[in-house]
Amino acid sequence: MASVKDVARAAGVSVATVSRVLNDSAAVSAPARARVLAAVADLGYRPNAVARSLRTDATRTIGLVIGDILNPFFTELARAVEDEARAAGYSVVIGNADERPDRQDHYVATLLEQRVDGLLLCPTAEITPLVRDMVERGAPLVFLDRTLPGLDVPSARVDGTAAVHDLVAHLHGLGHRRLAFVSGPATLSTGRERTAAFTAALAAHGLRVRPEYLAAGDFQAASGRAATARLLALPEPPEVIVAGDNLMALGALDEIRARGLAVPGDVGLAAYDDVPWFAHLSPPVTAVAQPVQDLGRRAVRALADRMAGRPVEQVVLAARLVVRRSCGEAAPGPARKEGSGRP
Amino acid sequence: MASVKDVARAAGVSVATVSRVLNDSAAVSAPARARVLAAVADLGYRPNAVARSLRTDATRTIGLVIGDILNPFFTELARAVEDEARAAGYSVVIGNADERPDRQDHYVATLLEQRVDGLLLCPTAEITPLVRDMVERGAPLVFLDRTLPGLDVPSARVDGTAAVHDLVAHLHGLGHRRLAFVSGPATLSTGRERTAAFTAALAAHGLRVRPEYLAAGDFQAASGRAATARLLALPEPPEVIVAGDNLMALGALDEIRARGLAVPGDVGLAAYDDVPWFAHLSPPVTAVAQPVQDLGRRAVRALADRMAGRPVEQVVLAARLVVRRSCGEAAPGPARKEGSGRP
DNA sequence: CCTGATCGTGTAATCGTTTACACGGTCCTG
DNA sequence: CAGGACCGTGTAAACGATTACACGATCAGG
Numbered sequence: 001m002a003s004v005k006d007v008a009r010a011a012g013v014s015v016a017t018v019s020r021v022l023n024d025s026a027a028v029s030a031p032a033r034a035r036v037l038a039a040v041a042d043l044g045y046r047p048n049a050v051a052r053s054l055r056t057d058a059t060r061t062i063g064l065v066i067g068d069i070l071n072p073f074f075t076e077l078a079r080a081v082e083d084e085a086r087a088a089g090y091s092v093v094i095g096n097a098d099e100r101p102d103r104q105d106h107y108v109a110t111l112l113e114q115r116v117d118g119l120l121l122c123p124t125a126e127i128t129p130l131v132r133d134m135v136e137r138g139a140p141l142v143f144l145d146r147t148l149p150g151l152d153v154p155s156a157r158v159d160g161t162a163a164v165h166d167l168v169a170h171l172h173g174l175g176h177r178r179l180a181f182v183s184g185p186a187t188l189s190t191g192r193e194r195t196a197a198f199t200a201a202l203a204a205h206g207l208r209v210r211p212e213y214l215a216a217g218d219f220q221a222a223s224g225r226a227a228t229a230r231l232l233a234l235p236e237p238p239e240v241i242v243a244g245d246n247l248m249a250l251g252a253l254d255e256i257r258a259r260g261l262a263v264p265g266d267v268g269l270a271a272y273d274d275v276p277w278f279a280h281l282s283p284p285v286t287a288v289a290q291p292v293q294d295l296g297r298r299a300v301r302a303l304a305d306r307m308a309g310r311p312v313e314q315v316v317l318a319a320r321l322v323v324r325r326s327c328g329e330a331a332p333g334p335a336r337k338e339g340s341g342r343p
Numbered sequence: 344m345a346s347v348k349d350v351a352r353a354a355g356v357s358v359a360t361v362s363r364v365l366n367d368s369a370a371v372s373a374p375a376r377a378r379v380l381a382a383v384a385d386l387g388y389r390p391n392a393v394a395r396s397l398r399t400d401a402t403r404t405i406g407l408v409i410g411d412i413l414n415p416f417f418t419e420l421a422r423a424v425e426d427e428a429r430a431a432g433y434s435v436v437i438g439n440a441d442e443r444p445d446r447q448d449h450y451v452a453t454l455l456e457q458r459v460d461g462l463l464l465c466p467t468a469e470i471t472p473l474v475r476d477m478v479e480r481g482a483p484l485v486f487l488d489r490t491l492p493g494l495d496v497p498s499a500r501v502d503g504t505a506a507v508h509d510l511v512a513h514l515h516g517l518g519h520r521r522l523a524f525v526s527g528p529a530t531l532s533t534g535r536e537r538t539a540a541f542t543a544a545l546a547a548h549g550l551r552v553r554p555e556y557l558a559a560g561d562f563q564a565a566s567g568r569a570a571t572a573r574l575l576a577l578p579e580p581p582e583v584i585v586a587g588d589n590l591m592a593l594g595a596l597d598e599i600r601a602r603g604l605a606v607p608g609d610v611g612l613a614a615y616d617d618v619p620w621f622a623h624l625s626p627p628v629t630a631v632a633q634p635v636q637d638l639g640r641r642a643v644r645a646l647a648d649r650m651a652g653r654p655v656e657q658v659v660l661a662a663r664l665v666v667r668r669s670c671g672e673a674a675p676g677p678a679r680k681e682g683s684g685r686p
Numbered sequence: 687c688c689t690g691a692t693c694g695t696g697t698a699a700t701c702g703t704t705t706a707c708a709c710g711g712t713c714c715t716g
Numbered sequence: 717c718a719g720g721a722c723c724g725t726g727t728a729a730a731c732g733a734t735t736a737c738a739c740g741a742t743c744a745g746g
Binding site: 356357358359360363369370371372375394396397398399400 | 693694695696697700701702703
């Protein structure tokens, strides 16, 4: 593959002049510039980003480690990160942790060795030694979606407290009192926060938190199904099941269908975290929608600030309730409704 | 960030010895090795992959340019590619072309500059000058999912001819005769092949190909909805609509629901390309499932062969029909059925 | 005791860029 | 016309790793 040296020889100039033309970093005479550009086109020269990065100590690349690439939430997040990063002249290298701390660390290590200029991390479970080390060394890091308590790192996340409150109000308004929640793992900040928001919302409506209505899941479909089976087998089963994420909602739906029950006739279903096809299920599923696009974009901007040494504020965005039909028909009134998951 | 030089100084050895320990490329005395390892741990040394790549002329990285990151087909494909590549010691850098040739070329160019060791490309539409150039220069390239005619490049793809034949046989067996197809763009090999498979299957069952039943789409949901609107507005609308991919099937379903029609009572629906949540729709959608995991893995292996200079055979995998309930209930018999999209 | 093999180690070149510095020429100014 | 400012250009030194080559020490065989 052709190098600057080859281009310089072909154009009859020095490598410095070639570099100057390519980066237009300094004035070059018109004829020299023309000869260089001709040589570049002729040789099909493509600058070697590896060599450039070595010299400039910058890769114009950021790393993004997501929880699970098969989860549409993270896919959409990756898309948004990518768009914003490209606009800022950065490439994004994605690592899929598959919700496993060891795999998360594998990617973090790889990305550090590749000398990404910054790193967006959706941490999987606990603080690993590698992550702690990175934080202590002051690596340009921003947590995305999830946070790790006890580490002073900028983060971009969604606060669903108000939306969950709206959801419980909606359910309460429909006459439901026995509300169950399938929580995410307590090892994840998102798992803890959603559970806390739900129990707080119950309390705000004067509802008792029945321990048997809090079923533990792990954000994967299978756990949602198992939890739902347990809930529906109770002597007094809940009227509505709220799933802590979109995958567990899917598992819950499977179990409900497998038992030949009707939604919302026999049991209502709602989910934290909306995905496009919730609107296409029958009945369409009521969900708490997170501003995923915005979250990704804001995270990139926060990371850009961090890399530039500018002060970084925490990014906290609000979720919103999207009422559909899976918890029962709302009485005619001013309730917000929506037919499709996509604006 | 610490470099070999720092490690060497701390360990009281030369950089060569440090390198030898880290790559165990040659014998090093036990005490020297121990001192080096201690220094590495002490300094938190992380080899600079940029410098290594420059020297060794290999990045242990492959590029993957996909059509659309929001399409679950490509997400699952990326996941499989990633898994296989990691197992072989490669990192994967993903580029999302968003079905736009200009963006595809942006990523191809970027990945070439980053000196990936090989490239998996799901080409978007026509042959661009950049792609032609790359092929002529003999870059280690493998086409994935889609191919470009007239270019002699190894590829990994799915042949759905037999599965589409099975689908038409299934529909025919249910008594349906008026079958419509919402095709993908004729600029994509997958668009052309699926349409050809459908018309051939019709002919094999003695069915006439009615031109008004071939509606052109672009693999995106909106076009599926528009095409379905046209089809349902015909004086003699089709009994079944077959969508050329999963997104257009979703659009079709929206339009059918918007018109207050029942599936499969008023009109049947089937899709080429299965996705997990098809099984969760009501009714569950009959679809042609592609062996996505296998496709991704085989593509990586083909690329690995190509990079190693070994001969590469074309990879062609068969799709299979997954009968669900969206085209009508099958008469009791030996027909294959399936409840869930995931094995 | 000499010779040659083997072993552990260090020195320095190299990969393809960018860029500090030097240098010669032209032009303007006083 | 002398002097400085400025412009275009080239030379060479980095960046951090790998590795060919050389070198001294140890050791075995004759």
